[in-house]
Amino acid sequence: MLHVPAYQEELEASAGTLTDRVYRHLADRLVGGRFAPGDKLSLRAVAEALGVSIMPVREAVSRLAAEGALEVEPKKAVAVPLMRAAQFRDVTRVRIEIEGAAAAMACGADRAAIREIAAREKDFRDLSRARAPDLAAAVAANQAFHFAVYRAAGSAELLAIIERLWLRVGPVINLDLRENPQRLKLGEAMAFHAAALAAIRAGEARKAREAIAGDIRGASNFILSRGRLPE
Amino acid sequence: MLHVPAYQEELEASAGTLTDRVYRHLADRLVGGRFAPGDKLSLRAVAEALGVSIMPVREAVSRLAAEGALEVEPKKAVAVPLMRAAQFRDVTRVRIEIEGAAAAMACGADRAAIREIAAREKDFRDLSRARAPDLAAAVAANQAFHFAVYRAAGSAELLAIIERLWLRVGPVINLDLRENPQRLKLGEAMAFHAAALAAIRAGEARKAREAIAGDIRGASNFILSRGRLPE
DNA sequence: TGCCGATATCTGTGATCACAGTTAGCATGG
DNA sequence: CCATGCTAACTGTGATCACAGATATCGGCA
Incomplete structure (x- = not known):
């Protein structure tokens, strides 16, 4: 696992598995309006930014997708859903x-x-x-x-x-x-x-x-x- | 991928990724009362039964856990939540x-x-x-x-x-x-x-x-x- | 100058491996 | 016969690799 100082504090402070922490990180930003509808995420980019492998990101994103907070079409970038x-x-x-x-x-x-x-x-x-x-x-x-x-x-x-x-x-x-x-x-x-x-x-x-x-x-x-x- | 005839039909019939199919499989059994509260699942066992690797099962279970339909504590078997x-x-x-x-x-x-x-x-x-x-x-x-x-x-x-x-x-x-x-x-x-x-x-x-x-x-x-x- | 197509790079998906913590079974001692 | 402790088989977690489909970029042609 890489060490990215900017996120160390946040990730180490919270409890639970890495998946849980990534989930909370993304969920907080979502409800806080830090992402705009249509924004695209990359599993690898998020993983690198948070200093973890893509596995915990995959599971966190999977959970958020199940809740309709993210949209993931096969082989396409994960996106914040557009809302009509x-x-x-x-x-x-x-x-x-x-x-x-x-x-x-x-x-x-x-x-x-x-x-x-x-x-x-x-x-x-x-x-x-x-x-x-x-x-x-x-x-x-x-x-x-x-x-x-x-x-x-x-x-x-x-x-x-x-x-x-x-x-x-x-x-x-x-x-x-x-x-x-x-x-x-x-x-x-x-x-x-x-x-x-x-x-x-x-x-x-x-x-x-x-x-x-x-x-x-x-x-x-x-x-x-x-x-x-x-x- | 192994071939388990019993599930072939179901898995091939439905569309989407393997994760989606496994999700639907488990979700259907959950709402249909085919699992009892407290029942334990094993990622590997489910994977083998459905003839897929444990990856799609992990993601499907992750989604169900996010919805509270399954309970997953680190390093312990996935369980159908007990309800008080x-x-x-x-x-x-x-x-x-x-x-x-x-x-x-x-x-x-x-x-x-x-x-x-x-x-x-x-x-x-x-x-x-x-x-x-x-x-x-x-x-x-x-x-x-x-x-x-x-x-x-x-x-x-x-x-x-x-x-x-x-x-x-x-x-x-x-x-x-x-x-x-x-x-x-x-x-x-x-x-x-x-x-x-x-x-x-x-x-x-x-x-x-x-x-x-x-x-x-x-x-x-x-x-x-x-x-x-x-x- | 504008359009179009090939390609290189990106995407998520799925499988496999390594690991550490949990659990259950079995042997051993009382 | 029961309790106890050890061990072996299990659990999910995380990382890494291979792959196929989507995308964007850059070059060539009209």
């Missing part, structure tokens, strides 16, 4: 249904979970209000808030399903958000987050569902309006 | 939410889709009423009916999520159903299926949701009552 507008509307509808349900379930959460949600809400709010927002950090904070809510729902199954959904929409959503400070400055997301937190605190399941649904719908409409999705 | 009762209640709750939503969405389906649902409903009804029911066939027919409904919902995303859920619950549910003619003879599932079909025909989303929810809940309660789930 119709497809994007479909996932958005499903996300509203499922993540909305999780938000509703989060209303029964205990104090610690609610404190965690509140903390993540504040992080995102602070980042949104900054004069020159750090967009990468905002994307991460947005994710942290949402998953604090979903974790509070107390369903490991639902959480796994939502993680899979984010893996698929990450490249589409976060890429655009990363490049466009406008929407963040508008504060729409901030308002929905605050509403969700308030609803969860008050135990009002319907309002929590609607707040998260509104947040998802808002981001989705923004992406669709930018019109960079094919078809 | 609490976990099973969790997936059941999630299934009711998600598959119920799909059933509701199926109410807008076109005539061809509804005809398909009706045909699958009839298949299952005939099998249920048989004097000596073919349980394996009944399990397959039940699956065919449910997926006809879910396909009619018209959401590829939702369908993929549901397939993943069935991959996880298949070993728990279908294994028991395969061994117990009693529940089938009771006709509870048959009644729920009929109710779902009628509701979808009438475009009554709420009733469709409740029928599918009832079916899922009924099967789940049966499994839980048999008390073979740990903890």
